[in-house]
Amino acid sequence: MTTESIPAEPAVAPHDPGPDDHSYAYDLVVVGSGPGGQKAAIAAAKLGKRVCVVERKHMVGGVCVNTGTIPSKTLREAVLYLTGMHQRDVYGASYRVKADITVQDLLARTQHVIGREVEVVRAQLLRNHVDLVVGSGRFVDPHTIAVSGDGGNPDTTVTAAHVVIATGTRPARPDSVEFGPRVVDSDGVIDLERVPGSMVVAGAGVIGIEYASMFAALGTRVTVVDKRPSLLEFCDPEVVDSLKFHLRDLAVSFRLGEEVRSVEANGAGTVTTLASGKRIPAETVMYSAGRQGQTDSLDLEKAGLNADSRGRIAVGTNYRTEVPHIYAVGDVIGFPALAATSMDQGRIAAYDAFGEPVRDLTALQPIGIYTIPEISYCGRGEAELTADAVPYEVGVARYRELARGQIVGDPYGMLKLLVHTETRELLGVHVFGTAATDLVHIGQAIMGCGGTVDYLVDTVLNYPTLSEAYKVAALDATNKLRAVARFGA
Numbered sequence: 331m332t333t334e335s336i337p338a339e340p341a342v343a344p345h346d347p348g349p350d351d352h353s354y355a356y357d358l359v360v361v362g363s364g365p366g367g368q369k370a371a372i373a374a375a376k377l378g379k380r381v382c383v384v385e386r387k388h389m390v391g392g393v394c395v396n397t398g399t400i401p402s403k404t405l406r407e408a409v410l411y412l413t414g415m416h417q418r419d420v421y422g423a424s425y426r427v428k429a430d431i432t433v434q435d436l437l438a439r440t441q442h443v444i445g446r447e448v449e450v451v452r453a454q455l456l457r458n459h460v461d462l463v464v465g466s467g468r469f470v471d472p473h474t475i476a477v478s479g480d481g482g483n484p485d486t487t488v489t490a491a492h493v494v495i496a497t498g499t500r501p502a503r504p505d506s507v508e509f510g511p512r513v514v515d516s517d518g519v520i521d522l523e524r525v526p527g528s529m530v531v532a533g534a535g536v537i538g539i540e541y542a543s544m545f546a547a548l549g550t551r552v553t554v555v556d557k558r559p560s561l562l563e564f565c566d567p568e569v570v571d572s573l574k575f576h577l578r579d580l581a582v583s584f585r586l587g588e589e590v591r592s593v594e595a596n597g598a599g600t601v602t603t604l605a606s607g608k609r610i611p612a613e614t615v616m617y618s619a620g621r622q623g624q625t626d627s628l629d630l631e632k633a634g635l636n637a638d639s640r641g642r643i644a645v646g647t648n649y650r651t652e653v654p655h656i657y658a659v660g661d662v663i664g665f666p667a668l669a670a671t672s673m674d675q676g677r678i679a680a681y682d683a684f685g686e687p688v689r690d691l692t693a694l695q696p697i698g699i700y701t702i703p704e705i706s707y708c709g710r711g712e713a714e715l716t717a718d719a720v721p722y723e724v725g726v727a728r729y730r731e732l733a734r735g736q737i738v739g740d741p742y743g744m745l746k747l748l749v750h751t752e753t754r755e756l757l758g759v760h761v762f763g764t765a766a767t768d769l770v771h772i773g774q775a776i777m778g779c780g781g782t783v784d785y786l787v788d789t790v791l792n793y794p795t796l797s798e799a800y801k802v803a804a805l806d807a808t809n810k811l812r813a814v815a816r817f818g819a
C-alpha cells in the first residue's frame with residue numbers, strides 16, 4: 331500500500347467524538363476519492379482538520395474521472411471533432427476530419443484528459459495536506475477503517491473521529507447477461523478494441539442514450555432497448571422528440587417498452603433476447619440497465635449501518651447516516667447521482683461534521699445530458715405546471731434564427747422559457763443543441779434570484795451569441811402575454 335505520510339495507528343475503542351478529538355489519527359477519513367469524497371476531504375482540510383482519503387489503486391478521482399463522466403464526455407468531444415458532425419451544416423454532409431476513426435484515435439484524447447484530471451485531484455489533496463491511503467477500505471468498528479492494500483501495497487488501519495462514505499456505484503451485472511469482450515457495460519465500453527458496425531444498447535437511461543448517440547455518430551447501427559415506454563421521461567417531450575428525430579436520422583432504432591431477457595455472445599457476435607421473444611443480432615452489446623452501490627465489501631454492519639438491495643445507504647439531514655459521526659455522500663446514497671451534486675454533498679457533510687454552518691442546496695438543480703445534440707434544463711416542465719394548474723406562457727428561440735446559430739452551424743437548436751402568466755416569473759428553461767449544458771445556467775441564475783421575464787427583455791446581451799436565445803425567447807413569451815392582455819376581456 332502506498333501511504334503518503336500515513337502513520338499506522340492502532341485501532342481505538344469507539345466513543346462519541348468531539349469536533350477535535352485527538353485520540354484518533356485523523357479528524358476525518360473519507361472512503362472514495364470521487365467528486366463527493368474529494369470535496370468532503372478538502373472542505374475539512376480548509377477547516378484545519380487532519381484528513382485522510384482511502385482510494386483503490388488506479389481509481390484516484392473516482393468513477394467520475396476514471397470510468398464515468400470524464401471519459402464519456404471526452405470521448406464525446408473526440409467523436410464530435412473527428413467525425414466533423416458539427417461542421418456538416420456548413421461544409422456539407424460528406425465533411426469528415428478523419429475517414430476511418432479508430433478506437434486508438436478516440437482513446438488518445440480520453441487517456442490524456444484522464445491523466446491530467448488524476449494529477450489535478452492528487453495535487454489538490456497534496457497541497458491541502460490530505461493524506462492518500464491506497465487500497466480498499468472496510469469498517470473494523472465505527473471509527474476504524476482497515477485498508478487492504480492492493481497491487482502489492484501493505485495493509486493498514488486508520489482511525490478517525492468522523493467518516494464520510496463516498497464509495498459510489500458500479501454497473502449492475504445481472505446473471506442473465508454474459509459479459510465479455512463483445513458484451514460490455516459502461517466501464518468496458520471505453521476499452522472496446524474497435525468501433526463496432528452494430529450495437530444493442532440495453533437500457534436507455536442517461537448513460538445508455540449518451541453512448542448510443544456517440545456510437546451512432548461514429549456510424550455504428552445502434553438499437554436502443556428500454557423497458558420504459560418513453561425515453562428520458564423527465565425531460566421536455568418536445569426536446570426528446572427532437573433528439574429521437576436526430577438519432578433516427580443517424581440510423582438508431584428504438585425498441586421502447588421492451589425488456590431485455592438475456593444476452594448471449596460467441597466469437598461471431600451477440601444475440602439479445604427480449605421478453606417479447608424478439609432476438610436482436612449485433613456485433614456488440616452495451617448493457618447499461620442501472621447501477622449498484624459499492625457497499626458490499628465495506629462491512630457496514632461493523633459500523634452499525636446497512637445498505638438496501640441496490641447497495642445504497644440511507645441518510646438524513648446534511649448526509650448523516652443513522653450513526654451520527656458517519657456520513658454518506660454521492661452516488662452511494664442514490665438520486666440524483668450526479669458529479670455536481672456529489673461535490674456539494676461532500677462539502678456539506680464535512681462542514682456539518684465540524685460544526686461549520688451550512689445551508690441546504692437550492693432546489694433549483696440543472697440537468698445536463700450529453701447526447702448528440704445535448705439537452706439541458708432547469709426548473710419546472712410543462713406537464714408538471716399543467717398538472718399543478720400553474721398558468722404559464724411559452725417563449726421559444728430557434729438557433730437557426732440567431733446569427734451565432736448560423737455561424738456555429740447549428741440549425742436545430744432551441745431554447746424554451748416557461749413564464750408565469752400572472753407574476754411573469756421564469757419557471758423553467760429547456761435547451762436543446764450546442765452549448766445547452768452551459769446556457770442553462772443563465773436561466774438558473776435568474777430563477778434562483780426570483781427574476782421575471784422582464785429582466786431578459788430589459789437586458790442587453792452580447793451579439794452574436796447563443797445566449798441571445800434568452801432575449802428572443804423572452805420577447806416571444808412577452809408578445810404572447812401582451813396578446814392575451816389585448817384580446818382578453
Ligand SMILES: Cc1cc2nc3c(=O)[nH]c(=O)nc-3n(C[C@H](O)[C@H](O)[C@H](O)COP(=O)(O)OP(=O)(O)OC[C@H]3O[C@@H](n4cnc5c(N)ncnc54)[C@H](O)[C@@H]3O)c2cc1C
Nearest residue numbers: 362364365366392393394398467497498660661667668669
Ligand atoms: C458513464 C457515466 C457518465 C456520467 N456522466 C455524468 C455527467 O456527464 N455529469 C454528471 O454530473 N454525472 C455523470 N455521471 C455520474 C457521476 O460520475 C457520478 O455522479 C459521480 O462520479 C459520483 O461521485 P461519488 O463521489 O459518488 O464517487 P465516484 O465517482 O462514484 O467514485 C467512488 C470511488 O470510491 C472508491 N471506492 C469504492 N469502494 C471503496 C472502498 N471500499 N475503499 C476505497 N475506495 C473505494 C471507488 O474506487 C471509486 O473511485 C456519469 C456516470 C457514468 C458511469
Ligand SMILES: NC(=O)c1ccc[n+]([C@@H]2O[C@H](COP(=O)([O-])OP(=O)(O)OC[C@H]3O[C@@H](n4cnc5c(N)ncnc54)[C@H](O)[C@@H]3O)[C@@H](O)[C@H]2O)c1
Nearest residue numbers: 533534535536537538556557589590619620666667698699
Ligand atoms: N449527463 C449526466 O448527467 C449523466 C450521464 C450519465 C450518467 N449519469 C448518472 O448515472 C446514473 C446511472 O445512469 P443509468 O443510465 O444507468 O441510469 P438508469 O438506472 O436510469 O438507467 C437504466 C435504464 O435501463 C432500463 N432497464 C433496466 N433493466 C432493463 C431491462 N432488463 N431491459 C430493458 N431496459 C432496462 C431502465 O428502464 C432505465 O431506463 C443516472 O441516474 C445519472 O444520475 C448522469
